[in-house]
Amino acid sequence: MRKIAVVLAVIVLVLGVLAACSGNKNNQPANNTSTTGGTTTTTGGGSQSSGGGGDGNAGGEVDYRNGFPERVTLEIPVYDRAFEGWNVADNYYTRWIQQEFGEKYNVEVKFTPIGRSTEVQDFQQLLASHRAPDIIFHYDMPQALNYYASEVMQPLDVEEIAHYAPTYWNNMKDTILRYGIIEGKQMFFFAKRPNVSNWVTIIRKDWVEAVGMKVEDLTSLEKFNEMLVKWRDAGLGTAGGSLQRNVFNYSYAFRDWPVDPETHAIYTDLSVADFTTEATEKWLRNLNYQYNNKLIDQEFYLRDDASKVKAEFVAGRTGTYGEYIASNTDLFEAVKKNNPEAEFAVIPPYAGIPQGGVPQGRADWPFGMIMGINYESSDLERIAVWLYLEWMSQPENLFALQNGFDGLNYNGLDEFGVPIKNVDYDGEAKLSPNNNKDYWCLVIEAPSYGTEEQTIRALKSFWSPPGYEYIVEDMLKYREQVLPYQYPDPLFTVPIESVAKYKADLNNLFQELYLDIVMSPPDQFDAKYEAAKKRFLEAGYQEIIDEKRAAYEAGYILE
Numbered sequence: 029m030r031k032i033a034v035v036l037a038v039i040v041l042v043l044g045v046l047a048a049c050s051g052n053k054n055n056q057p058a059n060n061t062s063t064t065g066g067t068t069t070t071t072g073g074g075s076q077s078s079g080g081g082g083d084g085n086a087g088g089e090v091d092y093r094n095g096f097p098e099r100v101t102l103e104i105p106v107y108d109r110a111f112e113g114w115n116v117a118d119n120y121y122t123r124w125i126q127q128e129f130g131e132k133y134n135v136e137v138k139f140t141p142i143g144r145s146t147e148v149q150d151f152q153q154l155l156a157s158h159r160a161p162d163i164i165f166h167y168d169m170p171q172a173l174n175y176y177a178s179e180v181m182q183p184l185d186v187e188e189i190a191h192y193a194p195t196y197w198n199n200m201k202d203t204i205l206r207y208g209i210i211e212g213k214q215m216f217f218f219a220k221r222p223n224v225s226n227w228v229t230i231i232r233k234d235w236v237e238a239v240g241m242k243v244e245d246l247t248s249l250e251k252f253n254e255m256l257v258k259w260r261d262a263g264l265g266t267a268g269g270s271l272q273r274n275v276f277n278y279s280y281a282f283r284d285w286p287v288d289p290e291t292h293a294i295y296t297d298l299s300v301a302d303f304t305t306e307a308t309e310k311w312l313r314n315l316n317y318q319y320n321n322k323l324i325d326q327e328f329y330l331r332d333d334a335s336k337v338k339a340e341f342v343a344g345r346t347g348t349y350g351e352y353i354a355s356n357t358d359l360f361e362a363v364k365k366n367n368p369e370a371e372f373a374v375i376p377p378y379a380g381i382p383q384g385g386v387p388q389g390r391a392d393w394p395f396g397m398i399m400g401i402n403y404e405s406s407d408l409e410r411i412a413v414w415l416y417l418e419w420m421s422q423p424e425n426l427f428a429l430q431n432g433f434d435g436l437n438y439n440g441l442d443e444f445g446v447p448i449k450n451v452d453y454d455g456e457a458k459l460s461p462n463n464n465k466d467y468w469c470l471v472i473e474a475p476s477y478g479t480e481e482q483t484i485r486a487l488k489s490f491w492s493p494p495g496y497e498y499i500v501e502d503m504l505k506y507r508e509q510v511l512p513y514q515y516p517d518p519l520f521t522v523p524i525e526s527v528a529k530y531k532a533d534l535n536n537l538f539q540e541l542y543l544d545i546v547m548s549p550p551d552q553f554d555a556k557y558e559a560a561k562k563r564f565l566e567a568g569y570q571e572i573i574d575e576k577r578a579a580y581e582a583g584y585i586l587e
Contacts, residue, residue, distance in 0.1 A: 092411050093192060095133040102130075102412040103161035105151075107466040108141035110335070116141050120457050121429065121464055129419045135412050145274075145333050155180050162405045162413055163470070165397050169207075169519055170299045170527060172398040176215055177523040181400035182410070184214045192414035195421040196471060203395050207586070211522060219396035221473040222483065226491045228503040229350035230341075230359070233373040235264045246379035249281070249314065256323035259347060267318070268346040269328025270337045273539055276301040280388040281380050282310035285513070287388070293518040293585055294576045298390075300531050301538045303564045309557060310382070315546045316553055329543055342366065348375065353500065354462050355449065357493045374502040377510045391514035396473030420471050429468045430475050430490075432459055445477060446486040451494050463490060519586040526575045530568030537567050 108116045116122075117139040130137045140161040142150045148171060154160040155178075164181060166172045175181055186204065190197040197204075200218055208216035236243050239258035246252050256267055272278055275298055284307075295302040302308055318324045325346055331337045334351065341349035342362045351359065363370045377387040401410050419425055431438060431447045436457045438447035460466065477486040484504070492500040541560040548556050565573075579585065 092133075092408070092415070096135065096408060096412070099134055099136055100408045100412050101136045101138060102409060102416060103138045103140050104416070104470075105142045105161045105163055105165060106139045107144045107147075109144045109462070109466070111461045114460050116460075116466065119460075121460075121467060124428075125467070128425065129416060132419075133412070133415050135415070137416075151175075158404060160402050160404070162402050162409045163399050164402055165399045165470075167397060168298045169393065169398060169517070170297055170524070172216060172400070173210065173520070173523045174299075174528045175400060176210055177525060177528055180403050181215055182403045182405070184208075184217065184401065186214055188411070189217065189414055192411055193418035193421070196414070196417040199421060199471075200395075207393075207395060207519070209521075215400055217399050219399075219469055219471050219473055220476075221392055221394060221396040222476055223392075224474045224483075224487060225392070225507065226352050226354070226474075226487070226500075226503070227350065228353050228499065229348060229375045230372050230499070231375045232265075232347035233371040234369060235259060235347045236373070237371075238262065238264065243373045243376065246376050248378055248383045249380055250383050252379045253314075253318065253323060256318065257321065260322055265345050265347050266322065266326070267324045268331075268337055268341055268348045268350075269325040270331040270334075271329050271539070272301075272542065273332070273535060274299075276538075277390045279305065279307035279311050280390060281385065282307040282314075282382065283388055285386045285388060287515065290577075290580060292515070293580045294573055296517050297527065297572075298517060300527055300534055300569070300572060301542075303534075303538060303541070304561045304569065312542065312545050312557065313553065314382075316548065316550060319546050320550055329547075344370075352462065353491050353493070353503070355451075355490060355492055355494075356459070356461055356463075358461075360493060360496055372496070372499065374499055374506060377506050386513045387510045388513045388515075389510060391516045392473075393516050393519065397469050399470070417471060420468060426468055426471065429464050432457055444482045444485050446482065446489055449489060518580075520576070520579050520584055521586060522579055522584045524572065524575050524579065526568065526571040530572060534564065534568055537564060 106116045122137070122139055126137050129135065138161075140154070147166065151160060151164060155164075160180070164175055166175070186197075186201075189204070190201070199220055203218050203220075204214070204216070208214055208218065210216070231243065231246075233243055236246075236255060239255065239262055241255055241258070246255065259265060259267075277298060279302055291305075295305050315324070319326070319328075325331065325340060331340065337346075338349060338351070338359070340346040342359070344363070344367045349359070351357070353359075360370075360372060363372075381387050401413060405413075420429070432453075434440065434447075436450065436455060437453055437459060438449050440448055442448055475483070475486055475490055477483045488497065488500050488504075491503075541564065545553060545556045545560060
């Protein structure tokens with residue numbers, strides 16, 4: 029329930045970004061011109077590459093694969109997840125990158141912190157002030173298309189990528205050519221995404237057993253709610269909860285199966301809630317029931333970031349919590365400091381599914397990070413990006429970023445070629461709390477070690493906190509069970525302009541409406557929801573539905 033002033037501030041910020049992008053201090057946005065707009069540079073491969081800033085070598089046969097004659101500054105975005113004691117822009121590995129890559133190619137590598145929970149706002153502010161890094165990235169295509177529509181990215185020359193980053197190009201060329209072309213222009217490049225995930229939802233196993241149940245009994249949402257009633261009556265605590273905002277994948281468990289392709293295309297969108305669907309109504313009814321019966325955190329609306337949700341679980345006030353797990357995850361030991369008797373398990377996938385349903389969920393696209401080149405980046409800065417991706421794609425460099433160094437982070441390799449972790453190492457070369465992923469995610473979304481067997485074995489080590497290997501075993505087991513019911517978001521090949529136009533207002537309105545409905549007395553639910561749907565449609569959602577339907581019917585979507 030944001031105040032009007034906050035909404036106006038967001039609108040002003042977005043308008044400011046658009047104004048800044050159309051009135052660049054030096055250059056015209058590259059995608060307002062032909063694909064060779066701006067200064068033209070002939071690379072060593074003979075291809076024509078576009079760029080706004082120029083490098084003073086236009087028309088010359090200059091090849092920078094061995095480095096630049098003059099210092100080039102490369103600015104790389106990196107997620108800042110507020111890890112305690114970790115400076116994302118200056119640490120052992122950023123200095124190692126500078127030494128191993130930067131000095132080799134005469135590049136000054138600077139890292140621009142991007143708040144994980146404030147990512148879009150951070151990029152908007154940096155773009156508006158002409159301080160954005162050379163790469164503009166996001167994990168989700170709708171927002172990447174919004175950046176494209178705002179004209180803050182320059183078209184790409186795939187021959188240039190192949191010339192300066194042959195290893196990276198060979199790994200990703202099919203993905204880049206299939207998914208990176210927007211309105212006939214090559215705009216995006218990507219990181220590889222192996223078909224794995226380390227998201228896990230934990231439950232207090234000791235609480236489940238304290239009320240006479242087993243974790244295996246949680247075979248439906250109805251059974252889960254039954255357990256929560258017992259938790260409440262025993263005075264143990266509630267399920268965890270958080271404010272739903274910005275990422276809207278809440279309704280999968282309540283959707284019909286099999287999914288209707290047109291309905292999926294029109295109503296599935298991570299950036300805008302499918303507020304008017306039957307699945308959302310079922311989701312809201314369940315939340316209303318849980319809230320009114322004190323089965324979930326009664327102040328869930330205040331838990332607006334992961335640290336606040338985690339704090340409730342650590343303190344023993346809630347009994348469920350989800351996060352991306354890693355070998356140095358501190359969750360379990362933090363809980364045990366307050367509750368030494370605590371035991372943990374992975375929540376079975378059917379625990380959140382209404383009786384008779386299937387564990388539908390959002391499958392990842394076949395790519396990880398979606399990236400574009402800042403429209404203000406010069407030819408040399410763009411080439412430095414390709415050189416950086418090529419350097420990071422070399423197995424020895426990627427291995428070091430992901431695992432650290434022999435004799436420090438690990439002690440030799442096992443028979444499968446997987447590092448034997450030194451769990452007690454706490455020196456300068458210690459990996460970040462998510463194993464440096466925010467640096468190497470530019471080329472791959474998860475570690476890969478040769479064969480599938482090697483990779484799974486390595487990932488278990490990569491993700492398993494000592495003593496909690498069984499958590500990762502169960503996480504992987506359940507993932508196999510739900511894979512048949514996972515499907516990716518629709519992927520439109522044109523910007524859905526109404527999404528960019530209305531999503532900020534709709535996201536704020538969603539929070540106001542959904543909280544009012546969830547926290548209302550049950551006998552007011554129907555009237556409140558009907559009125560809320562009308563407001564949501566009139567606030568722009570109807571335009572989004574209409575535009576998506578038209579794009580779908582015209583075939584502007586990748587199946």
